[in-house]
Amino acid sequence: MLLSRFIRISITGSMLAACFLLVGAGEVSLANKPNVVLFFIDDLGYGDLSCTGAMGYTTPNLDKMAAEGSRFTNFLAAQAVCSASRASLLTGCYPNRIGISGALGPLSPVGLNPSEETLPELLKEQGYATGIFGKWHLGDKPAFLPLQHGFDEYYGVPYSHDMWPLHPDQARANYPPLFLIDGNKPTKEVKTLDDASQLTPGFTDRAISFIRRHKNRPFFLYIPHPLPHVPLAASSRFRGKSRLGLFGDVLMELDWSVGQVMQELKQQGIDRNTLVIFISDNGPWLNYGDHAGSAGGLREGKGTTFEGGHRVPCLVRWPGVVPAGRVSNKLLTTMDILPTVARLGGARLPSQRIDGVDWRALLKGDESVTPRDHFYYYYRKNSLEAVRKGDWKLIFAHPGRTYEGFMPGQGGKPGPNTENRAFPLALYDLRRDPGERYDVREQHPEIVAELEKLAEEARDDLGDDLQKRTGRNNRVAGSVAQVR
Template structure:
């Protein structure tokens, strides 16, 4: 009897001891998770419109993986890129500075020098100071080098010189030469016996182009894209050599996805910042054969589905590697949609009932809303309460907002600290925002938007999109007229005057 009692007592002591130890371990884990800085990932699409996702109202395309971010996070209905074109938006995203303050912040050629000053504060530099590992994988399009670029040697300055510890990029866009990947300043797979030459003014002797050798084309150009041919696709700019280094267009999405997944797997033990800059649905639209015909809307619809799948696979990796719950994800696009942007790919003919603009007016290159209002989602599992926000937020605000998150003050830039808004804790967004399209600017203030008079074509005929240019002021009440159909400038001169004063004050 006594032996039984002692045996039970020993078992009880062991059980209590184990329970206390386990409880202490769980408590410590909770503290560690709370004290750890969250990983930060920006997933950035290229030319994705406000209405291109099912979570933003699309009925002809289903994007379940991006929808999952929206339903599990904050979906912003007034989320903006700074600009209606790619280079300026990417500049603003990384620097927190309005691109119109830099006259060189326009769509860059593939051999343009680095746009960001290496002494300038950037998002990756700031996060590096806070102890983050930093990386970019995907599209860069912010220039490389300081003038002439020797593609056969180390290419710098570039992403590494403005704060990224690791960079695996395509130099400009998929439709521009050089059509090679660059890994931390070195062209991937380059054969030094076949050096790369790039020129944006004249062709190299004997090199085929879309005009001289149309029989080599597998994709037909509509405008602008009639220079060097790579993989049967005509590009902007001329390129010679580097045959072994040229990318495979149909494998690009998979290629960047694997790089992004591998980065997470190899950097998960310390806080990291990953700028995952996807190339879809920018031209040339080259879906992998797995996705060809899946949308019924031609290559443009197919690559949107491809991008959604990639994001789903990437999210699986975050979960499998145990970092999802400690990762803040920001999803957006660099500007609004465009259908025919240089190639005949049936984007117009197979559009059907799909509205990439989501009821907005304009598109890429335009001062109207569809140029800069884009999908904008923040997601942080078990930290963000899912909701929909009408607050005005802009990608330019990531610098100050993430600075607050990691304890660094960046309030001296054009960037505004909207961390609580991005995390869904506040419905207060920006009071005012200056948007830009091809060096022209306009003002969003509250529910109103004002577009000043500008000379120039009212329609970009090549792409079939209204520019927003006219010789008169335009004033719209977006709360009651999201499609910007009624110009109230003459009916409401007092509001127009107020908007002009705010605009001129902010431009100083």
């Protein structure tokens, strides 16, 4: 079944690409379709760039990108955990809608369902070359790997690089060896931290090669860097260069990677026809202490539905199209990347329901529009833990992770945290209280009622494990049995 679908996609994509090269199609002619470079950084916190307040190191290339483009300060990951966040980015859906939750482990029996239409699949129909260089984490079985989901080229790690036998906190997990994958084939094993130190430069080299080989046609280049997810590792070129230790070294190297790609775009003469987006999959893993980033004053971090888990940096640059030096506070999410980029490339949207919104007008500078006014904070398998509308956020009573009150770890080893703190019902005004410290339910009962109504719509649509309710419009993840 999978093989026939793969052949059908490949043939159809090739035929369509040929047609577009000959005659052009859709709302954007082939010659005018923008290239797209999408950086997706792992566990990067809201405060981890020097333009967002980082100290002890600088990120000059990213600061320059912000100055030459726009910075979106209310950009949310769809879920504050790895696989779920990545599924959302590539499908435009709440990850619980498509059956993806948590962080899929090695040899997982599930992955991204082949029936889900991804952003690279949609762009391939419009003649785009598509490449991914970095971390996948949407299923490591061959049926779930990137080449089966719309990418022409893949070189990277199939899941988080802490899912290996050498991790100090998970040595008893009996993880299998971690291999880099080239296309569909495992190649070099990542055995040591010295091997891990070559991930950022290695993926950068592959990305630059991709740009050079596809400069004369539109391309979609996805660079999901595995770092600064632990275990941290920096190449000899950057090791010991920051005042913040290894974490700062890693951030300096990631900044270098962005600078190398931006420089290559200019050298190839395609800089002005390339949209570059820089975002993170979730907030920082705070109990790793000096090996973790900063949520920039927001509450909590990765694995929570507070703002420190969801709100991440978002920089967008496209000379002559995206306003330079702008800061926008409009609410956006990873789900919104797919419909926006697809439409910019003249592509259709997926045939099944998605949750992302098209923000092209805002992207191009129209601050009078509000593409998104609400967001559902789901976590664990399918628990609705909070809902937001505008500046108001209602937290529902739920058990959840907290890092507060625990001493963070040092030197790459995690400190403790709890997964089951009982959080009470609370209402926060994020305009005045972005740290989510002051419950104002009693002062605004009408806001609580409005957000409760919005939550009921989510529960009817997507369900809610906290209330033992099943949604009407959930789909399932792909399974090994399904794709055999």
